[in-house]
Amino acid sequence: MPVKGVFAGGRASSAPLVGQASEPTIFELSVPGRSAYSGRNTEVPEWPIDAIEAHLRPEAVELPEVSERDLVAHFTRLASRNYSVDLGAYPLGSCTMKYNPRFADQVAAMDGISGVHPGTPENGIQGWLEIFSVLESYICAITGMAAATLQPPAGAAGELTGLLLMRAYHRSKGRNPQKVLIPDSAHGTNPASVTLAGYNAVTVPSGPDGLVSVDGLRQLVDEDVAGIMLTNPNTLGLFETEIVEILELVHSVDGLAYYDGANLNAIVGIVRPGDMGFDIVHSNLHKTFATPHGGGGPGAGPVAVAEKLARFLPGSLARVAADGSLGWFVPEESIGRVHGFYGNAVVLARALSFMQYLGGDGLKRMSELAVLNANWLKSRIEDSYFIPYGQVCMHEFVASAANIKKQWGVRALDIAKSLMEEGFHAPTVYFPLVVEEALMIEPTETESPQTLAALAESLIHLAELAEGNPEVLAAAPARTPVRRLDEARAARKPILTEDQRTG
Amino acid sequence: MPVKGVFAGGRASSAPLVGQASEPTIFELSVPGRSAYSGRNTEVPEWPIDAIEAHLRPEAVELPEVSERDLVAHFTRLASRNYSVDLGAYPLGSCTMKYNPRFADQVAAMDGISGVHPGTPENGIQGWLEIFSVLESYICAITGMAAATLQPPAGAAGELTGLLLMRAYHRSKGRNPQKVLIPDSAHGTNPASVTLAGYNAVTVPSGPDGLVSVDGLRQLVDEDVAGIMLTNPNTLGLFETEIVEILELVHSVDGLAYYDGANLNAIVGIVRPGDMGFDIVHSNLHKTFATPHGGGGPGAGPVAVAEKLARFLPGSLARVAADGSLGWFVPEESIGRVHGFYGNAVVLARALSFMQYLGGDGLKRMSELAVLNANWLKSRIEDSYFIPYGQVCMHEFVASAANIKKQWGVRALDIAKSLMEEGFHAPTVYFPLVVEEALMIEPTETESPQTLAALAESLIHLAELAEGNPEVLAAAPARTPVRRLDEARAARKPILTEDQRTG
Amino acid sequence: MLGDLGMASLDDLFAHVPPGIKLQQPLPFDPGKSEFDVLEWFSGMAKRNLAARRDLVIFAGGGAYDHDISAAARSLGSQGAFVTAYTPYQPEVSQGVLEAVFEYQTMVARIFGTDVANASLYDGAAALVEAVNLAVGVTGRNRVLVSGGINPAYLETLATFGAGRSLTLEIAVTNNREATEWEAAAGAAAAVVVGYPNYFGTIEDLSQARAVADSLGALLVVVADPIALAMLEAPGSLGADIVVGEGQALGIPLSFGGPYLGLFGASSRYLRHIPGRLVGETVDADGRVAFVTTLRTREQDIRREKATSNVCTNQTLMAIQAAIHLSWLGKSGFREVSRKCYNSAHYLASLLESLGLTVTSAPFFREFVVELPVPAQKVRDRLLGQGFLAGLGLKGRPNHLLLTATEVHTREEIDSFSDLIAKEI
Amino acid sequence: MLGDLGMASLDDLFAHVPPGIKLQQPLPFDPGKSEFDVLEWFSGMAKRNLAARRDLVIFAGGGAYDHDISAAARSLGSQGAFVTAYTPYQPEVSQGVLEAVFEYQTMVARIFGTDVANASLYDGAAALVEAVNLAVGVTGRNRVLVSGGINPAYLETLATFGAGRSLTLEIAVTNNREATEWEAAAGAAAAVVVGYPNYFGTIEDLSQARAVADSLGALLVVVADPIALAMLEAPGSLGADIVVGEGQALGIPLSFGGPYLGLFGASSRYLRHIPGRLVGETVDADGRVAFVTTLRTREQDIRREKATSNVCTNQTLMAIQAAIHLSWLGKSGFREVSRKCYNSAHYLASLLESLGLTVTSAPFFREFVVELPVPAQKVRDRLLGQGFLAGLGLKGRPNHLLLTATEVHTREEIDSFSDLIAKEI
């Protein structure tokens, strides 16, 4: 009795441990009539539907129909096909993929944290208000700022918020400058945010040492400059040593200085953006303060500002009321809210728990070790890879595969893909744009010396392999759940839903 | 600058997603001075140690020294090297590897469940006492018994407890019979328990239909028979249709009948051991009632008994006290406790939550579908595998690779190992002992028809493959985290600890 | 390791940082604590909040709803492989996240009745902002006609971000059944924005909104409640160009307002203008089906100042959790939950009406406005003390309350709530 | 599917079951409930229990201790791959469980100072029973000399199971410092059993116990507290043949007494008599290091009625969790926790002594007996109402309490507890 496709739903049991078995989509596993659902018995009467008859959908939404058992197996198998920090090193430059301590999950899971409705009156959320208030004070102390909004749900949202604060500042002075200066090494969110804030991005070229040169900058600074956006260390992992002079120059035309906090992991407890002269600072709590990245989010991008900008901050801020309790406060000249509620609150709580766990000394040590790890790893591989900027780096560094490409035809991408075959996540490639065949490597402080040594060994091994066997690298990875993808095909005729797939 | 083993701790980042990378042991990852630990700040004064000076250890115990990051990565990678029910089908006969619904984890995690000290007085554990009392009533209703002890932490412990109850019963009548009858198909725990209870195991041969024959049994039954231990359905997955007659025979010499509840999944709501005539019944809650197996435990093996045996049960039983509250009660002629506290309490709570979730109808449906799935799968593969007992089976069935072995030299073990390569867990092999090259298959009710079809397809495919390619099966599995092991070597010079490994 | 670098101390690593700006004193924080001490601090904070079910029965919605969340969604969504991964830039080792997001996109598109959906945005408010940005981008106009029935927090967010692009927002007022009155508008516009059901619970007439949009040459942007859409006709089928909404109700805890989930679906006409990530199907070098982020040229990391949006980090984990929870609900469960919300809300409304109160929203689905003879704030305060979050106040309408009820509410809870309201009026 | 079998209804599957015994009525249970309703029922039950930290500060031990458990151990130990796997009979797909258990065995052997340890037994009581069974097996005798300082529940369990093998248990009484008085015993015995520290907290003199065992030709079985062993000399080094104990303190929640973890270590002399599973190292077909259950011929499924034990399902998940928690503690943390327990218990004892009470255990480690001038039961009842579990009562000693304190107890908690005791005496 041959058995072939006797039931809808396809093959349900794939084989994650042997790798390279495709997992059907949940829709392919779906079988009419099956369900995992069971609902609470509430005894609320069934209510007639006639009042909304005219608005009803003719057919139920085609959601999957699966048993809980099949549901669990499917998403467990999907998880088994994904690399993550929990599994191993993830030296993705600019992303700060550090270990996320486990206890923070318990913070996030507390009933009195995760179960609170944002519309609860102030006397029912005193705990949350205190979390907000303490976190704001931590962020201000770390960045050297006066006040902060916790609303922006990610770094990019923080950037746009910061730029709108910049706008509000200039407006308040009756000015309307149009330009925001951005180095050529900047992250893509910077210019995109500038545009969305209604400004024009003006590119500042990096000097031969990878840094912004004060002289070069002077040419660009005029009365039409609303401000500058910088990260420091910059995206090459280099500290802008002339930062004080740079920002004085911008301030000299009443421009404001925005600090992109994506690289804060290099400097906590060592040097503060406020002391460098910055006026607006966003922090990526999902980078520096170890809230997990969630496969791409959620994050949190609080924006802290100097005193002179505090009156423009979005409400609601947690502040002490007349009776000593905490309450919500909206600054008089607030630019208005930038989130439907109060930001990614639970992410904020996680970040504060991490700060308290490390404490003042521990936070400084965190940055010191992040910088140590990056420099050590750089020194280990510098005979194998071209390092375009050789000075001491901060928490990350950029290597280049340009010479390897020229000699053996092996690209940065091939190195990255091959590193996955070695059991590591790939570094960031082709960013920043100013370095050819860039490999941007950020080990973070949480990787141990032996992991760094293993990573270096693999990188060196791949550079050696490139010499005689470029085709091996070009074909990598071979043993991952899938091999290299046809990305052009995906873009040519996009298939973004199951319906487009089958339709 | 070549980088080789510059640090203790070896290679830390293995590559689970590409498979077949060994994971170092936690001791190999250990580096002096490293630690994940941090302790609560209690302000209790450091107390002088002189009172116990003479008893101190000269050196600290050599536990691993790892960061929390390395710890998490290690055990995450270990998990990624293990098959489990969550990943896919696990048709392990006799083990009832069904899906464990997720909500029960929330039951187990409640503070008021997991955080209770067993020495708390009765007025502080009314909730626990009610859980025990309700669970006991469910178990009695399902098995058709009068009262139950929840103490035995697994099936085997239940068996021994039951046999000691049997002893106590005979003693109370001034008798001292020495024999316990056990079919040749019985699970190994049955004879082992019989010995530990101080009895002699007497083997009852199965008839040609795989069942105990009443006539055969009659030869063995005499005044020296303390009782009989049976599972029904038996380990061949067959229902003992003459069960009433069999037990009448045993009862005729005042023997007692013990029901091994490992196969209860076949009959819940359909037929009760008590109604068959059994006097003592253990249930494997980790099989029938979906408490997870935990890689080999914990389980729970409550023992329910007929009224005439209730007075011998181990204390403590949850019973209503004079004031209406619940309290602990020890039967007058109790054989004594069989666990340090009250049994695997949290496992018991999980099992009760499962029973409540399914309810009366759902529990019956569970058994019906378990039997349906087994019969359907059997019918799918019966042209490819020899099925020694062809009648309608219960929740599992035994196939044999004897013919395949004879023709092509492919053993049951080879089929089992090859099935892993196909992405399934292997069935139980070489048990029960009465079937040559046995493959004991129990799909359980939680696998869907398409999973069963896929499993059947794989089994049929392997039988076909055996014909031309026995060497492929002999070499399987090839793509699992490791391949077949040298088990003889492991037994020849056992290496059971890291110290024996390196020493 | 310092030795390998020829350094003597960690300070040497920072020798190039100008001494003048270096922090001279330690950070003014307590020393590090054990995880147990930190947890104890947070559990102290948690006790000073009122939590759903533990402390409060919640009849408040307004974009954040108290729903039951399946244990399966909670546990599968919190697997380390999803939680601790980055954006799936390397698809070879990210198929788990990618396939889950592909499934999520499919579910959102089906619920919304749109051709496609993206991989998530921050929240409902952000999704609305992005939708308007899209409309502004493709029409080249900056005038937007917005229903006054939109969530006021979304409106405020739109206004905040609109300042950057100099948007002109015109608000269409709502009438006595809380539905939008579209004045005979004239002139070209980028978008017409309407809620469905709107913030006040009223099921708006989308065909009318579509007609208004057509008359202005504008895109129709609908802000929808996905739970209502289990029963209501999909906005995409009723002519919406873009549908956005808050996905919290799809298996995300209340979380004091975040992290939530911005849903975004659109007609494929606007495919190359969609903000945020999109996951598409393709094949790998061996021809196996696989998933990858696609149409990346829209995104900020490639297009920089000309990108359709600046979104980078989004809410992927919430999207995955929603996909899991929606799969747990399934076709029939999704509808049943929706129907139960409808039942609960209507049962509650009927009790309040039998007290002589007026429910103004009509027709409504699972949320409605009720007018009280006394100040709403006082009633909310009094009921909070008795374990009920009695809805939300409405700006400028001191005697009105916005109430909701869901599948978690028992008849007994609704009855008690109504009894307590009776005592206050 | 029924059709494929030529059947018309599910009942047909059971046609061969004799009708006379078939259940005629439905099971007398409520119909199935949603997971939310079940959870609500259990949370009702949970509220009626007094939980550690939430409701009670616990100064009771007796084999179950309130320790902090690292979040890492909790979350790593609850991974589905460990939780939902079966016994690792197929090593090719079970390396995760096998390697973790190998690590566990190593840690237990090192703590106990024994050559080897097994993969876990049910609990401390079961481990003691198995140890005595081993001794009975290898010596061929059934007389056992047991210290009266053993946990009375373990003693009772030993007696229960001893009935099967007709053991004769002789109890050696304890003296006024709660230590065993080994009378000049004579005649051969299978085992001498002693606690270390014993149930009353006293650190017994193991060399004396070893001498007694030698004089009887018996194996020395030590029941040890693993937390104390972080500081105390290992029993294996002091001559114990077998060391057993309760592993709950190594990262397992209080759990109302189970599931716990039976620790079992032994000299390799007895390797082939050890009960339960053993994991060993070997290599696979490609020569890679791998782990496998070994020496299986001892076990019931192979040796049947001649097996060394009937154990099949054990407590693997707890063993894994203990391995993770011990790794989290590490070499220094393990010692620190132990020392903190010592500090807390001695600080508490000193406060009670300063109230004029007598602590009888000496020398003790982290648990001790105190004599009160009033009935202990009354004190326990009164303190329970004030949020303290005031130790455990002792059978036949109405005025004595068995107290413990651990690293979780703050000075403030210990002070308050002592103040409350002061009020009762």
Ligand SMILES: Cc1ncc(COP(=O)(O)O)c(C=O)c1O
């Ligand atoms: C340098 C830099 N700036 C800004 C961002 C944007 O932050 P987010 O992804 O949180 O929006 C990133 C994120 O990768 C970054 O690396």
Ligand SMILES: Cc1ncc(COP(=O)(O)O)c(C=O)c1O
């Ligand atoms: C038929 C049978 N009896 C008894 C047992 C023993 O149960 P446990 O493993 O819970 O001790 C088993 C376990 O596999 C079994 O299959």
